[in-house]
């Protein structure tokens with residue numbers, strides 16, 4: 001990936017998270033939230049750490065780098081570092097995230113955090129504990145410009161891109177909270193369109209694989225179909241999974257649910273999916289939020305079968321969670337099962353995603369920063 005160059009992400013670059021990596025015109029608008037004025041430690045590449053340490057012995061760079069990037073430590077936790085240097089680091093580099101709230105679902109399996117960023121915007125992160133693994137769902141932007149009609153984040157609008165440190169600190173905090181379970185999977189399916197924040201996403205993935213030690217095949221990035229970014233993603237990220245939020249198999253309905261479809265219609269999206277399959281050997285997955293009477297009919301299944309077979313894609317059916325502001329409801333469990341059966345009969349691999357954390361608004365499409373709204 002492009003970020004394998006250790007200088008690819010300088011501290012100053014990460015401090016420009018209002019800049020649009022892709023010109024999304026009316027969909028994106030300008031960043032509404034202030035960007036951080038100072039980098040956090042996780043924003044620095046190795047050279048920037050060495051430059052900051054100046055005349056310190058050379059091994060200190062490795063020590064600080066490992067403490068920050070492998071262990072996810074804040075300066076106060078770096079017991080191997082002299083106290084004076086710890087204080088310097090603490091004064092110079094603010095933490096990327098300040099916890100505001102932490103909620104745990106009734107069954108204890110899901111934890112959702114609301115974090116405040118430097119500058120005041122807020123994001124949410126969700127940790128899901130399964131019997132054999134733990135997965136963190138990470139936000140890549142504060143708010144989202146894509147305005148998908150069924151999504152709480154989209155309804156709240158775009159604030160700004162997250163910095164590398166803001167992305168990585170979510171992973172480190174979730175990893176610590178998951179213990180003694182091992183954090184094994186990362187999904188970029190929280191707030192925001194990850195491929196709209198592409199360079200910081202690449203740097204974060206690079207750091208996750210090389211420093212945290214979670215392999216690319218255990219990472220999944222979602223997109224609503226930012227076609228030019230999908231091409232770059234395939235070139236750079238090989239084995240990282242891509243989940244396309246499809247939700248409709250005809251342009252009329254999809255443009256209503258996912259406005260970006262007006263710019264990159266289904267035909268372009270399918271070409272990009274086929275290109276990814278050919279280039280990386282990995283299957284794209286199609287995410288399909290089941291909306292009662294909207295996209296759960298036999299005709300929808302037929303259209304979806306045609307697309308999934310063409311792209312050789314796996315389909316994930318997502319029982320839709322209630323979202324204030326969107327008038328329709330999720331399909332019934334019977335309807336979800338019947339739809340899945342039609343897809344299987346049509347030769348498509350399909351999974352019904354289990355819904356976790358809906359009692360704390362942590363399920364798909366429910367991340368909307370309500371802590372801030374409630375103020």
Ligand code: SF4
Nearest residue numbers: 144146148151154192
């Ligand atoms: S579904 Fe994803 S891309 Fe669409 S508005 Fe919500 S967060 Fe943004």
